[in-house]
Amino acid sequence: MPNSLAFLTMTLWPFVTLAMYLLLPARTAVIWSILAGYLLLPAGMTLDLPGVPGMTKQNVPAVFGYFFASAMLGRLIPLVPKSLAGRILVGLLLLGPVFTVVTNGDPVYIGNDTVLPGLRPYDAASMIVNQFGFLSIWALSREVLSDRTALRQLVTAFVIAFLWYSLPMLYEVRMSPQLHTQIYGFFPHSFQQMMRQGGFRPIVFLEHGLWIAILTSMAVMLAVVLARDAAPGRKLRWYAAAFYLLIVLVLCKSIAALLYAVLLMPMLLLFSGRRLAQIAMLMGVLVLTYPLLRSFDVIPTDSLVETAAEYSAERAQSLEFRFVNEDMLLSRAMQRPLFGWGGWGRNSVYDPQTGENISTTDGLWIIAMGYGGYAGFIGQFGLLLLPIFMLTGAYRRTGQEVSVFAAGVAVVLAVNLVDLLPNATITPVTWLFSGAMLGYLENLRRGEVGTGTAPAAAVPASARPRFSGLVGQPVAGPRTLV
Structure with missing residues (x-):
């Protein structure tokens, strides 16, 4: 049971976020409000407020930061990116829940006594609002952290x-x-x-x-x-x-x-930047095609378990347990492959006699597939992977080689996404890096940012301007929200 300090820190963090936006440069405020919030606030706790979805450490800094930053800018920061592919993926992420609800109005009967309710329009609204927490991080970083x-x-x-x-x-x-x-x-x-x-x-x-x-x-x-x-x-x-x-x-x-x-x-x-970009893209292709590869039994699960057994019997048992559960949950997801089963445990596998849930969901990919089908999976993972697939093309337009720095960041982002196959280790950090990379590459394609290799650290502090809010204008007076 959370103590009073846990509730206090969660309640006060919006004010901490506001103080950061008022007192720090915009970039610094975006970065540290989200990083510090995720690293320091209590985990596994939801702050329930009347009339709003539950607030957690993942969405409190992002949602409030999004509105604070928008107020400073004088307009709402767009959730939809400039690229056509990005617009389609955001559309899948936000409109997919509507089709999930439309195709899941029927109840699910488990055994003789248990009934899982059909989905209602309220569930679609709830699913869309829940997506807003991560999308607001992604939009903030895409707007503010969009240069080298x-x-x-x-x-x-x-x-x-x-x-x-x-x-x-x-x-x-x-x-x-x-x-x-x-x-x-x-x-x-x-x-x-x-x-x-x-x-x-x-x-x-x-x-x-x-x-x-x-x-x-x-x-x-x-x-x-x-x-x-x-x-x-x-x-x-x-x-x-x-x-x-x-x-x-x-x-x-x-x-x-x-x-x-x-x-x-x-x-x-x-490795060179070009080679690192290729490695990141290969990992991205693996992530995006993984549901199909598992559906057609292309992934050598038995060999992977045997390899793990050579290191540790415990690790092999854990890996085999994951694969068995993935098979069960994937079979369930393929009964409604386009838009999934939605919430209320409808995507889980149950014992027909006892009604007990006999499945365990570990990887985010199978959670996304069961919850929102291919539409939900492609919307979420495609959006996170978008800057990785844009990287080489964006630099090709500039006529220069891919930066080792940008390609290195893309590889690290790809590693995080590969880890979402066995685990659900998605965090605000994942969306923060994906949004920043996308904003940088979108500007690079339009020729609005340079591709020079001189590090920011080489610029003397005295030569760096101070900024107020997000408008990028030198400030002479105090920072305000208007």
Whole structure:
């Protein structure tokens, strides 16, 4: 049960977000209001207010930040991007729930006693409003973090955030994951799942140890990207940060997250921007075609389980459990493949005799498929993958080679999306990076931003203008909302 401090922090965070927008440059406010909100607010808690959907740590900073930023700009920040593909994908994401409700008006009968209700128009509105939380992050970053300097600031802030976050992580590795309970009065997940390899893996204020592991893995790789992009005198500090965070990642005791970093770090160190862009695109194709590959049994699940068994019988059992449940849930999803089953547990698999739910949903892809069908899956994953597929074409229009920095960020984003196949580790960070990359590439295609390789850090502080709100004009007086 959350304590009073948990409710207080959730209630006060909109005011903290407002203070950031009033006192900080717009880019800094967008980045740190979302990063700090996600890393510090209590996980697994919903603040229910009359007449509005439940507010969580994922959507409180984004929704309020979206309206604060729009007020400063004097217009609503568009949720729909400029590219045709982006418009279609946003349309799928926002209109798909309407068709899901239309095709799911019938109840689902389970056994003799249980009935899952049919969906109503209210459910469509609720589903669309829930999408707005993540879309607002994506729209904010696409609007505000849409040039190379802003993208580098985002990457730098993320790595610095995890350098600081590593301190409570190391504390929990040694003392056990207790900070969430000690500060907010409850534990957001199963404590037993935080015990691994004779010790503990950290969770701090996130949803699960897997979440903190994949984000740490991303921070390791992004530190390498920053090192390659930095001025000669600053490279060593970022390589040192990457090495330190790699040690922290090992202590997170997540094999998949560690493999991502170990396999991709040499590529991020050595490959050209064009080659890195191709790697990111290949991972993107895998993610987008995964439901079809699983439907046609192309993925060698048995071989993957056997390979995992050579390392650990426990890991092999866990992987096999995931694949078995994916098969059950995919079979259920294919009964309504276009728009899915919607909510209320209608997408789950139940024992026909007892009515007990016998399925477990782990990967975000199968959740999206069961909930919204191919329309929901393509809308969500296509939108996140859009900047990865745009990267090479956007640079080709400029007549220059793909930037190693932009391609490196694309690879790290692709890694996060690949991890959404076995896990549901989507976070505000995922949408933040996808939106910033898309905004940068959209402007690049129109020739509105440069492609130079000089890092932002090389610009002296005295030469950087101060800004008020989002209008990008030098400020002489106080920042205001009007």
